[in-house]
Amino acid sequence: MNRLDIIPEKCIACGLCYLHYPEVFDCKDDGIAFIKKESKPLQQEMATPAAYRCPTRAIEIIEHPEN
């Protein structure tokens, strides 16, 4: 299953990802998104469309995670 990662330097804090997939994404006080550590692999798989909707492509899809 896909895993997701965020490149914080690319995030513009638009909020799309954590608005639509709050089980996977959250943000710091400045609005920059991060992946919730407790999110499950299936939840990350389901949130893959967020990577395509992110306006700055700050969300990376890791297709073959090692763990």
Ligand code: SF4
């Ligand atoms: S959709 Fe992209 S730019 Fe917007 S908050 Fe999420 S990671 Fe940041």
